[in-house]
Amino acid sequence: MTIKLAETIKNLPHSPTLWANDLVHQKRSGGETVYHMGFGESPFPVPQRLKKALADAAYRKEYLKADGLDDLVEAVREYYRPIYGDEYISATDILIAPGSKLVLYALQMAIEGDLLMPVPSWVSYEPQAKMLHTEVLKVPTTLDDAGYHIDPETLRATIKTARKNGKNPTKIIINAPSNPTGLTIPSEELQVLAKVCEAEGVLIISDEIYGLVSFDGQYRSCARHAPKVTAVTTGLSKHLSLGGWRIGIGFIPRGVPGLHNALRCIISETWSCVSSPVQQACIEAYKRHKDIEDHMQACTDIHELMNTTIAEGLRSHGIIAPKPQGAFYNYPDFAPFREALATNGIKTSQDIHEVLLKEYNLATLPGKAFGAEAEILTLRLSGCDYDGAAALAAYENGEKLDRAFIKKYAPRILQAIDVFGAFVVKYGKVTTAA
Template structure:
């Protein structure tokens, strides 16, 4: 390119005196109006600010696994730390085969490496799925906080399917049928998360069979979010893919059962009938995140391959959660909350509706204000049920019982009897902070 002649430069300069130029008006248009930061991350940051200010905070807002990454997986990461090359967009082939073998081994679902997509967390994979699949999103209420906002960002129609307390807040076949029957041929994705965040409950095989029949009737794509599957407290998780294999995408990863949330590795396992969806997602992945960290993918093979050490880690994790969850539920029930018995994961969903009159006398009429008052008065940080799709007026809360030293608890769990349900000594030694927070909350409720 030739230079601009000096006489032209002088001419331009003479027409524009040397005062600072007036900046043009910058036009900004956003397509995420009305959305805010994920509430689970926001409560964690708010708790950190309070702690820096000297407050004692019992962190029961963010659902981050308290357990360390299994030692063998950490060693595998160290051994592969020098790997620096980009990996295939769909994921490292040995890892994809390990994931497929994991689903064959644990659920009897026939899948191959070609059916697996690796992403930087299952959250990112879910978002790309919604970008690629042109259809509505069906989400049971209550559900995890990011499902609905992702649909809004992707420009998809999202519909809550209401559930009832008397059903344990589980989606019923009748509820699913009612959401689909008015337009039976409309493309839809059903998100089914179990064991559930925020509920801590799961589905029986009979319930999954019944839901599978309805899903097949309407040709739904089921995104089966089984990220907490290995944290079923009895080790008895069952996937709906057993009964609806042709339409189910199984979502998983390392964040919950392997304690590796910050590693950001998620997996989607597709049926061959949905290979076109996988291919489309891989295209979007190639133009967005390119591939997941090379060392982490190599280390993840060790996790999905399983073996005696991983099994021992899972057995002890479940023992700990079987101790903490039921003990908290029993204490809060005694204080007036309605709670279902926890079956998996590390969440509870207390409903304080039976205390509505006493709370109203304290000026508390909705769940968000209830959370604010609990944090102010007791230091217990939780989230309102309204963040999970419930009515703001419903006095429900999501509680994550993760504020204990998971590494120490795993060591202590070696001495626990598998059949034991409550061990006060174990809870006092390894989960004292968690139980202290619940005791403060229970006493606050009893004093209303």
């Protein structure tokens, strides 16, 4: 008897971000110096208050109800009330999940129809759609120093054309500040986008996992503009660097009848509930304690320093690199070097990624992993390769956030910028046959 894998799963690659991380750890344990820009893990330590809260809750062992611990749900609701406004908060249900990744997956599972996916976008949306037999309809975007732009007319045309061709676009995932770009959608554009989706009957799944890592301190969300058709996903993985605690949040609009109940059923048949001690401890993350809020702001300030310095460094080497506005990423474009790179056999984002890894021990991710066409010469860079505990302590002790700070606490960031310089010097010049 031959046991076969399911069609949807057998060609699914391992998540490229986790793959890059494993590879870097392997090389480092072999004693090699590696510049790690391949994995988006915020490097800061767990705040003392949360450590204590988790230790205090260690005795808890009960299953909790599928939606999440009541006290945590209420703390989340009150935390986000001033951010989203009463209208949205009073017309949504909140779910706690083991990471926002699973809320995104459950939402995709629960809503019938095809997924509209702006490109570039986070690595997991498309594989999740494929696992669910969902068709992905890509929506082009433009990127610049003013942000991540989704043209409303292009979105409308994509929806209309898809419908004319017998497709059924019913949901869109937007993400700002964005992974992979570090850019955000300007408020006025978000407002127009929300109206287009509402008019077209498209559910907005707003991935706001980086919502509180915004360099100008502004929180932008569709929840305010289209409260009836916006589901928000968020959590503690990014602004509190708690990815491994696996706490995700879903805001589910009651304007979509049956959605909350459908998600509750999915939860009850899959993960049951998030770890009881972790839920208990995370209540403290939503109480607006000054120490926690200050910690978040300090981490965001350091992310801003690292990632805007990377953008400036790349620009100084002639690479296109919009100035990041949040999160901890850059999404440089090597288009100015296209011709020269091609004469050196480098024709795709995957080629750039491979040369940087093999020749320079610099781990990045190719733009292709984020839905871009293979020939678009973009990479995603994560600016987190430093000792977050040391950097945070120094900043809290009053050290200034400047280039000297990076040199002292994040030297590999500056070295990686130099590697990009060496790469374009070597491969970015047209070579002519002798």
